[in-house]
Amino acid sequence: MESFPVRIGYDDACRLIDDAAARHRLPVERLPLARAHGHVLAEDVRAVLPQPPFDNAAMDGFACRHADLAHAGRDGLLLAGEQFAGPTAVARVDAGHCVRITTGAPLPDGADTVVMKEAATVEGDRVRFPGNALAGQFVRRAGEDCRQGDLLAVAGQALASGQLALFAAQGMTDVAVYRRPTVAVFTTGDELVEPGMPLAPGMIYNANRVQLMALLREAGLEPTAWPTLPDDPGQIYSALLHAGHAFDVVLTCGGVSAGEKDHLPQLLRERARILFWKARLKPGMPVLLAEGGSLGNALFLCLPGNPVSVLATWLALGRRLTDGLQGRAPRSLRSAKLTQDWDKRHERLEFLRGRLLDDGDGVLHVEPNAADGSHRMRAAADSDALIVLDEGARHYRAGTPVGIIAY
Ligand SMILES: Nc1nc2c(c(=O)[nH]1)N[C@H]1C(S)=C(S)[C@@H](COP(=O)(O)OP(=O)(O)OC[C@H]3O[C@@H](n4cnc5c(N)ncnc54)[C@H](O)[C@@H]3O)O[C@H]1N2
Numbered sequence: 010m011e012s013f014p015v016r017i018g019y020d021d022a023c024r025l026i027d028d029a030a031a032r033h034r035l036p037v038e039r040l041p042l043a044r045a046h047g048h049v050l051a052e053d054v055r056a057v058l059p060q061p062p063f064d065n066a067a068m069d070g071f072a073c074r075h076a077d078l079a080h081a082g083r084d085g086l087l088l089a090g091e092q093f094a095g096p097t098a099v100a101r102v103d104a105g106h107c108v109r110i111t112t113g114a115p116l117p118d119g120a121d122t123v124v125m126k127e128a129a130t131v132e133g134d135r136v137r138f139p140g141n142a143l144a145g146q147f148v149r150r151a152g153e154d155c156r157q158g159d160l161l162a163v164a165g166q167a168l169a170s171g172q173l174a175l176f177a178a179q180g181m182t183d184v185a186v187y188r189r190p191t192v193a194v195f196t197t198g199d200e201l202v203e204p205g206m207p208l209a210p211g212m213i214y215n216a217n218r219v220q221l222m223a224l225l226r227e228a229g230l231e232p233t234a235w236p237t238l239p240d241d242p243g244q245i246y247s248a249l250l251h252a253g254h255a256f257d258v259v260l261t262c263g264g265v266s267a268g269e270k271d272h273l274p275q276l277l278r279e280r281a282r283i284l285f286w287k288a289r290l291k292p293g294m295p296v297l298l299a300e301g302g303s304l305g306n307a308l309f310l311c312l313p314g315n316p317v318s319v320l321a322t323w324l325a326l327g328r329r330l331t332d333g334l335q336g337r338a339p340r341s342l343r344s345a346k347l348t349q350d351w352d353k354r355h356e357r358l359e360f361l362r363g364r365l366l367d368d369g370d371g372v373l374h375v376e377p378n379a380a381d382g383s384h385r386m387r388a389a390a391d392s393d394a395l396i397v398l399d400e401g402a403r404h405y406r407a408g409t410p411v412g413i414i415a416y
C-alpha cells in the first residue's frame with residue numbers, strides 16, 4: 010500500500026497540482042512594461058488618469074459649434090485658427106467660427122463637434138460644411154474609456170498587449186508580476202539518440218525534448234534542456250539532485266511507469282515526497298508529481314515517455330502547474346461539437362486528438378483523429394486540439410459538445 014494517492018481521477022490530480030502550486034507560489038517582482046508581456050499580474054491595477062485625459066478630436070478636420078452649422082449656409086464658417094495634437098495652447102471657437110484640428114488634438118473651448126476634412130470645402134478663410142453633421146460627432150470625451158480609480162486589471166491575469174497599452178497610457182513604467190518558474194527539462198531512456206546522430210538498431214530519435222521545449226516556450230517560459238538521462242539510477246539521482254536545488258520545476262518524461270528500467274518512481278519515493286502517481290487518463294496514466302524533499306525545493310512533474318502522452322499531460326497538468334506557481338487561475342476548457350459519432354473504448358478520461366473546424370456560422374466543430382495511440386505523433390501533429398472525453402463515458406453522438414484544449 011502506497012503512502013500517496015495512486016490512480017486518481019483527473020479532478021483530484023488537478024486539485025493536487027493546484028495545492029502544490031499554491032504552496033510553492035513564486036515571489037513577486039517588478040518588471041518594466043517592455044518585459045512584462047505574458048507575465049501574471051500580482052496586484053490589481055487602477056486608473057490614476059482618466060482616459061482619454063481630455064476631450065479631443067477623433068478625425069482630422071474642423072472643430073465647430075454644431076448649432077452654427079444649421080445656418081452657416083453657402084458662406085460657411087470663418088476659419089479662425091488651428092489646433093494640433095501636442096503641447097500647444099487650447100484654441101477657442103466663437104460663434105460663427107471654426108478651427109482646423111488634427112486627430113487627438115484637444116477640443117477647443119466652445120467647440121462641440123468635429124467635421125472630417127474630406128466632408129468640408131475650404132475657400133480662402135471660409136469653410137463650408139455638409140448639412141448632415143451630428144451634434145458631438147468625432148469628439149472623444151475625457152474619461153469615456155476609463156475614469157480615475159477604475160479597475161483596469163486584476164491580480165492573476167496574464168498580461169497581453171491590451172493591458173500593457175492600458176498601463177502605458179496611465180504613465181506606468183513597471184508592474185508587479187509573479188516571477189516565472191525556471192524549468193529544467195529532462196528526457197530519459199537508453200534508447201534515445203539526438204537527431205543528427207547515427208541511429209543504431211533498437212534506438213529511436215529523441216522527439217520529446219524539442220516538443221517539450223516548444224510547448225513550454227508557447228507558455229511563455231524559458232526552459233533549460235538537460236542532457237538525456239540514461240536508465241541508470243545513480244546518474245538520474247545525481248542529475249535530479251542538482252536540478253532540484255537549482256530550478257523551480259523539474260520536468261521529466263519517460264521512465265515513470267512499471268518497467269524494470271523505470272527508475273523515477275522508486276527514486277522519488279525514497280528521496281522526495283510523492284503527491285500522486287498515476288491518474289486515470291488516456292494518454293498519460295503514469296504521470297507523477299512530487300515535492301523535492303532531499304532533492305531540493307523543486308516540484309518534480311514526471312510525464313510518461315510516449316510523445317502524445319507528453320503533449321496531453323503537459324497541456325492538461327504541466328501548464329496548470331506552471332500557471333498556478335504564478336498565481337494564474339486554471340484556463341477554462343473551450344467547447345466544440347463532435348463532427349461524428351465516437352465510441353470510447355475504455356473507462357479513463359481521454360484526451361483524444363482532433364482538428365478544429367469552423368462551420369462558417371460561428372459554430373466550432375472538432376473532428377477526432379482515429380489514430381489514437383499515444384505513440385501516434387502524426388495524428389497529434391495533424392491535429393490542433395485535445396478533445397476531453399469524460400471518465401466513464403462511452404458513446405458520443407455527432408453534434409455533442411465536448412471540452413477541448415486547443416494547441
Ligand atoms: N506494465 C505496464 N506497462 C506500461 C504501463 C503500465 O501501467 N504498466 N503504462 C503504459 C503507459 S500508459 C505508458 S504512457 C508508458 C509510459 O511509460 P514511461 O513513462 O515509463 O515511458 P518509457 O517507457 O520510458 O517510454 C514510453 C515510450 O515512449 C518512448 N519515448 C520515451 N522518451 C522518448 C523521447 N524522448 N522521444 C521519443 N520517444 C520517447 C519510448 O521509447 C517508449 O516507446 O508505459 C506503458 N507501459
Ligand code: MOO
Pocket residue numbers: 290291292293294295313315318383384
Ligand atoms: O497513458 Mo499512456 O500515456 O496511454 O500511453
